[in-house]
Amino acid sequence: MNWMMFTVDPADPTPLYAQLDRGIRAAIVAGQLRPGDRLPTVRQLAVDLRINANTVAKVYAELERAGVLATQRGIGTFVRDKPTPAASASRRDRERELRSLVDRLLADASAIGISLREVVRYLESIEAKQAKERT
Amino acid sequence: MNWMMFTVDPADPTPLYAQLDRGIRAAIVAGQLRPGDRLPTVRQLAVDLRINANTVAKVYAELERAGVLATQRGIGTFVRDKPTPAASASRRDRERELRSLVDRLLADASAIGISLREVVRYLESIEAKQAKERT
Amino acid sequence: MNWMMFTVDPADPTPLYAQLDRGIRAAIVAGQLRPGDRLPTVRQLAVDLRINANTVAKVYAELERAGVLATQRGIGTFVRDKPTPAASASRRDRERELRSLVDRLLADASAIGISLREVVRYLESIEAKQAKERT
Amino acid sequence: MNWMMFTVDPADPTPLYAQLDRGIRAAIVAGQLRPGDRLPTVRQLAVDLRINANTVAKVYAELERAGVLATQRGIGTFVRDKPTPAASASRRDRERELRSLVDRLLADASAIGISLREVVRYLESIEAKQAKERT
DNA sequence: GTGGTCTAGACCACG
DNA sequence: GTGGTCTAGACCACA
Numbered sequence: 001m002n003w004m005m006f007t008v009d010p011a012d013p014t015p016l017y018a019q020l021d022r023g024i025r026a027a028i029v030a031g032q033l034r035p036g037d038r039l040p041t042v043r044q045l046a047v048d049l050r051i052n053a054n055t056v057a058k059v060y061a062e063l064e065r066a067g068v069l070a071t072q073r074g075i076g077t078f079v080r081d082k083p084t085p086a087a088s089a090s091r092r093d094r095e096r097e098l099r100s101l102v103d104r105l106l107a108d109a110s111a112i113g114i115s116l117r118e119v120v121r122y123l124e125s126i127e128a129k130q131a132k133e134r135t
Numbered sequence: 136m137n138w139m140m141f142t143v144d145p146a147d148p149t150p151l152y153a154q155l156d157r158g159i160r161a162a163i164v165a166g167q168l169r170p171g172d173r174l175p176t177v178r179q180l181a182v183d184l185r186i187n188a189n190t191v192a193k194v195y196a197e198l199e200r201a202g203v204l205a206t207q208r209g210i211g212t213f214v215r216d217k218p219t220p221a222a223s224a225s226r227r228d229r230e231r232e233l234r235s236l237v238d239r240l241l242a243d244a245s246a247i248g249i250s251l252r253e254v255v256r257y258l259e260s261i262e263a264k265q266a267k268e269r270t
Numbered sequence: 271m272n273w274m275m276f277t278v279d280p281a282d283p284t285p286l287y288a289q290l291d292r293g294i295r296a297a298i299v300a301g302q303l304r305p306g307d308r309l310p311t312v313r314q315l316a317v318d319l320r321i322n323a324n325t326v327a328k329v330y331a332e333l334e335r336a337g338v339l340a341t342q343r344g345i346g347t348f349v350r351d352k353p354t355p356a357a358s359a360s361r362r363d364r365e366r367e368l369r370s371l372v373d374r375l376l377a378d379a380s381a382i383g384i385s386l387r388e389v390v391r392y393l394e395s396i397e398a399k400q401a402k403e404r405t
Numbered sequence: 406m407n408w409m410m411f412t413v414d415p416a417d418p419t420p421l422y423a424q425l426d427r428g429i430r431a432a433i434v435a436g437q438l439r440p441g442d443r444l445p446t447v448r449q450l451a452v453d454l455r456i457n458a459n460t461v462a463k464v465y466a467e468l469e470r471a472g473v474l475a476t477q478r479g480i481g482t483f484v485r486d487k488p489t490p491a492a493s494a495s496r497r498d499r500e501r502e503l504r505s506l507v508d509r510l511l512a513d514a515s516a517i518g519i520s521l522r523e524v525v526r527y528l529e530s531i532e533a534k535q536a537k538e539r540t
Numbered sequence: 541g542t543g544g545t546c547t548a549g550a551c552c553a554c555g
Numbered sequence: 556g557t558g559g560t561c562t563a564g565a566c567c568a569c570a
Contacts, residue, residue, distance in 0.1 A: 007231065007234070007235075009231065009235065012235065013149060013150050013152075013153035014148060014149045014153070015148050015149075015559080015560060015561090016560080016561075017148075017560075017561090018148040018149070019235070019238075021242070022238045022239050022242040023238050023242075025238075025241070025242035025245055025246070026237070026238040026239075026241040026242050026245075028245070029241045029242070029244070029245040029250075029251050030241060030251060031251075041541080041542065041543080042542080042543060042544095043541090043542085043543090051561085051562090052561060052562050052563075053562095053563095054561075054562075054563090055560085055561065055562085057543070057544070057545095058560095058561095060543080061543090061544085062335075065332075065335070071542090071543065071544095072542090072543090072569095072570090073415070073542080073543065073544085073568075073569050073570075074457075074541080074542050074543070074568075074569035074570040075542065075543085075569085075570065076542065076543080077542090077543075094247065094248070094249060097247050097249070098244065098249050098253065098254065098257055099257075101240055101243050101244055101249075102240070102254070102257060102258060102261070104240075105236055105237070105239075105240045107158075107161040107162075107165060108157060108161060108236050109233065109236055110161065110164050110165055111157065111160050111161035111164045111165075112229065112232050113164075113229070114229060114232070114233050114236075116258075116261065116262055116265065117262065118233065119233065119236075119237070119258065120255075120258045120259060120262050122233055122234075122237060123237060123251075123254065123255045123258060124255060124259075126237070126251065127251055127252065127255050130251065145343070148559095150552085150553055150554090151553075151554075152553075152554090186554085186555095187344075187554060187555050188555095189554075189555070190553080190554065190555085193553095193554095277501065277504070277505075279501065279505065282505065283419060283420050283422075283423035284418060284419045284423070285418050285419075285544080285545060285546090286545080286546075287418075287545075287546090288418040288419070289505070289508075291512070292508045292509050292512040293508050293512075295508075295511070295512035295515055295516070296507070296508040296509075296511040296512050296515075298515070299511045299512070299514070299515040299520075299521050300511060300521060301521075311556080311557065311558085312557080312558060312559095313556090313557085313558090321546085321547090322546060322547050322548075323547095323548095324546075324547075324548085325545085325546065325547085327558070327559075327560095328545095330558080331558090331559085341557090341558065341559095342554095342555090342557090342558090343553075343554050343555075343557080343558065343559085344553075344554035344555040344556080344557050344558070345554085345555065345557065345558085346557065346558080347557090347558075364517065364518070364519060367517050367519070368514065368519050368523065368524065368527055369527075371510055371513050371514055371519075372510070372524070372527060372528060372531070374510075375506055375507070375509075375510045376531075377428075377431040377432075377435060378427060378431060378506050379503065379506055380431065380434050380435055381427065381430050381431035381434045381435070382499065382502050383434075383499070384499060384502070384503050384506075386528075386531065386532055386535065387532065388503065389503065389506075389507070389528065390525075390528045390529060390532050392503055392504075392507060393507060393521075393524065393525045393528060394525060394529075396507070396521065397521055397522065397525050400521065418544095420567085420568055420569090421568080421569075422568075422569090456569085456570095457569060457570050458570095459569075459570070460568080460569065460570090463568095463569095
């Protein structure tokens with residue numbers, strides 16, 4: 001496994017903990033992390049990302065409260081079985097939300113010169129990888 | 136005028152000033168704001184976005200230092216002529232940025248119960264539509 | 271107002287942040303803190319309780335995520351309007367839960383020599399105080 | 406034997422060892438465990454509570470140092486004769502403890518949507534029942 | 541060796 | 556002056 005699934009950019013104004021939180025959630029959605037998988041230890045991930053262990057611990061704790069991860073005292077931190085399906089908003093609401101999220105993505109991407117085509121290709125590659133790992 | 140080209144989300148952990156900075160740059164790149172266009176006054180935008188005027192002023196000042204905007208005292212703040220010479224980031228930087236943007240999208244989508252598959256299908260539909268219009 | 275509504279015991283094996291979390295929730299239930307009330311500043315409460323400001327901040331942040339408090343950037347932290355009624359479990363479930371909580375309370379109280387009578391009198395005094403403050 | 410006089414809640418932020426310590430002392434004060442009674446073996450209790458045997462052993466050892474239990478090598482662990490000379494805490498200490506216990510009760514109750522009023526009514530009903538039985 | 545708690549103290553975002 | 560983020564480093568609970 002080529003660790004370094006997660007990255008963090010200290011120059012990004014987004015707080016480190018928020019970047020890591022997003023990265024872990026995204027890795028789960030993308031199937032790179034699956035229910036039952038163990039995450040790197042707090043200290044190891046801190047070393048890999050070159051950030052403080054407390055920052056990693058904070059993220060793990062937050063994701064546990066959110067029901068995404070589960071930690072076993074003295075053993076480690078794991079991906080929960082059910083990534084909380086929850087939030088079954090109406091079809092219209094979900095479409096509106098999806099549209100809004102994608103709009104933001106495309107605006108930000110175009111602002112740094114990334115085309116729609118590139119975004120789509122990248123997302124398709126993630127989807128393909130996920131399908132393969134599900135085998 | 137339907138001002139409200141810019142939005143800001145106080146729940147987003149990204150600092151308000153960074154969200155606004157990003158939004159203005161994106162609007163310029165997207166052509167919603169063109170060289171010579173006048174931006175809303177600091178106070179007006181602050182009211183619209185329900186944030187403190189100091190925060191807006193800080194962003195305008197930063198963008199002026201960056202050569203994106205120009206202020207004419209007593210008249211207003213305008214978009215500069217340059218079509219942003221920037222956006223020539225390195226390949227690695229662009230990949231990192233793309234990854235970060237997609238992470239945010241997927242994390243936010245999963246938080247409201249939207250799957251990777253749905254996101255990809257939606258983006259593909261947008262790409263198809265755009266291709267057709269180009270015919 | 272005689273501040274010092276909250277107390278914390280460093281000798282108690284219960285973590286400080288958990289003690290404070292409980293204390294704040296209890297103060298709200300008891301009506302000592304009401305929707306819209308402002309809480310002490312992070313730093314002030316830290317000084318009063320003789321604990322580190324980070325510990326207080328952590329509790330405020332947790333209670334905000336739980337929907338109990340709301341913070342306004344740069345202004346302060348407030349009790350939310352609706353202390354989340356939520357959790358409308360069945361009548362039988364609630365009775366079972368209540369019984370279990372009270373059992374634990376009485377066991378712990380008797381272990382340190384506090385009688386049922388004393389517990390009841392104390393709770394009644396809290397209820398009376400709350401009724402008065404609602405005027 | 407319906408062992409299970411003791412319970413432990415891994416979700417409670419109070420350390421497991423402190424929960425068990427409290428539980429054993431409470432069982433003795435409440436008369437569920439009397440001088441000379443034998444406690445479950447370390448391993449058995451660990452299995453019952455689904456915690457590590459080291460944790461149970463640590464609690465037994467601590468209670469032995471405190472003069473609450475006595476171990477007879479090769480035979481088992483027993484409740485000591487002394488009817489706990491302790492429990493003579495100062496008035497201030499008892500008040501502080503009572504307040505802390507009630508805080509926990511109210512916080513937990515509100516978390517599941519049980520009001521202060523309901524708690525008080527329930528406790529009063531217990532007190533009434535007990536008074537009647539004493540007749 | 542794993543995660544959890546706490547401290548002290550620096551610096552930032554916001555009003 | 557308010558809360559928020561991050562660090563470095565100590566010590567504890569648990570397996």
